[in-house]
Amino acid sequence: MINIYTKSNFVYISNMKNLFVVLFSILLLTSCEVYEEPTYPTLSGEYVIDLVTVDDMSLTQYLSGDTLEIEANEFPIDTLIVGITKIKFSNDRIFFNPYLNQYGNTQWENEFFYVTRNYEYHGSGHFLVDMNGKTFIFDIVEDGLTNLVIKSNSFNKTITFNLTMVGH
Numbered sequence: 001m002i003n004i005y006t007k008s009n010f011v012y013i014s015n016m017k018n019l020f021v022v023l024f025s026i027l028l029l030t031s032c033e034v035y036e037e038p039t040y041p042t043l044s045g046e047y048v049i050d051l052v053t054v055d056d057m058s059l060t061q062y063l064s065g066d067t068l069e070i071e072a073n074e075f076p077i078d079t080l081i082v083g084i085t086k087i088k089f090s091n092d093r094i095f096f097n098p099y100l101n102q103y104g105n106t107q108w109e110n111e112f113f114y115v116t117r118n119y120e121y122h123g124s125g126h127f128l129v130d131m132n133g134k135t136f137i138f139d140i141v142e143d144g145l146t147n148l149v150i151k152s153n154s155f156n157k158t159i160t161f162n163l164t165m166v167g168h
Contacts, residue, residue, distance in 0.1 A: 094129055
């Protein structure tokens, strides 16, 4: 009778089993998809409006140095100078029309609360601002580290604002 289960065969099978477990574990651990927590727009910081696109039957772009008259009495900016006009976001407030006070510090003439909505279902979401009795809705088209693109139909035409963070 031949004994096929010798000590050397048993060690060989045991080592193969261990090798299979190690290879399977490596394959299992390296082929998993990494879960990343979803990020939401922060809208924090001070921005300069560096490009404005107005869509009212035709597409008009306003570049740095151009002046745009906004015809919405409720909106706190009536004349927007591209490349100079600034907007600031802080937590749940939006600020317009900065000026230097008597101490040389920047103050903001207009301040309004905003609420962000629909991050998951509407691209990057949108935010609503109640300004002087009218609600303005801004879609967040892009929220980068140093830039922000927002779009609104609240002006009886579609206006897209490209903003760049001040100091970057």
